[in-house]
Amino acid sequence: MKGLVVASSFGTYAVSVNGTLFYIKPRGAFRQQGIKPMVGDYVEFDEIDLVMNDVFPRSTILKRPAIANITQLVLVFSLVEPDFSYLLAFKYLTYANMHNLKVSLVITKIDKNENIKLVEQIKSTFESLNIHVYFISNKTKEGLDEVKKLFKNEVSCIMGQTGVGKSSLINAIDTNYARAIGEYSKALGRGKHRTKEVILLPYQGGYIADTPGFSALDLELSKEELAVFYPSFNTLYNKCYFANCLHLSENRCAVKHYLSSHTIPSLVYEIYQKLSLDAPYKIKRY
């Protein structure tokens, strides 16, 4: 029988076949073969023995959050608690480009916003890069109708810091779900890691993955990865004079030329410089 892994816990996999769940163990040989099933995998299993025999080839693999075969990433940030971070937003967008995934930004807690200028700046910055931003409140339900359409017929992975309202978003768009919600700790300055496991939930002809939240330092990208996959650079980096151009102080840099000749907010490049400065080299240079 063929099914979809929707959750896993301690080596048991919950496999859905048209909504019916089977709890399956992987075949012993998987370990020697180095096969590790993950949420999002399509698998072949024996419904009598409840043993998984095969994992079908994956169209995408993400390591963090660990999930296979998604069709888009939905990056969730909050305006406050925790504060919106351009650095993290550009980092996660770079990560989406590295995996060649369609990506959108959802920004929560607009009911708590007191800074209209920030909202406008976020909107215009990302729209200048053709990235759509949804501003929503899971509390007042403002903006949710648009976001619901985003999830239709897609396998979406929600990704974001802990406490931004990923699980709250799922509860808000589908009242059948009652995902456990965390709280924001003012003392810690972050959420308290409520969601512990990746889980795929059916939604409007597709699935939404709720995932454990990141903390600020969780995702490390190299200078080279940033140079190639940073938003808008990914279509330009191979036009620079130097093949390994980091778009910093190099001459004849197509990226810098493009930024100065188009109306891209200066913030886009400033954030790049900051991220690149802090990032390690992938290849050691002597």
Ligand SMILES: Nc1nc2c(ncn2[C@@H]2O[C@H](COP(=O)(O)OP(=O)(O)OP(=O)(O)O)[C@@H](O)[C@H]2O)c(=O)[nH]1
């Ligand atoms: N005011 C307001 N609070 C929100 C909104 N969305 C979420 N919250 C609150 O933010 C806190 C964290 O929400 P969660 O949904 O648990 O956040 P999460 O992103 O799933 O967190 P992790 O599972 O730890 O990664 C809770 O106290 C929610 O009630 C919103 O739009 N407005």
Ligand SMILES: [Mg+2]
């Ligand atoms: Mg959660």
Ligand SMILES: [Zn+2]
């Ligand atoms: Zn360059």
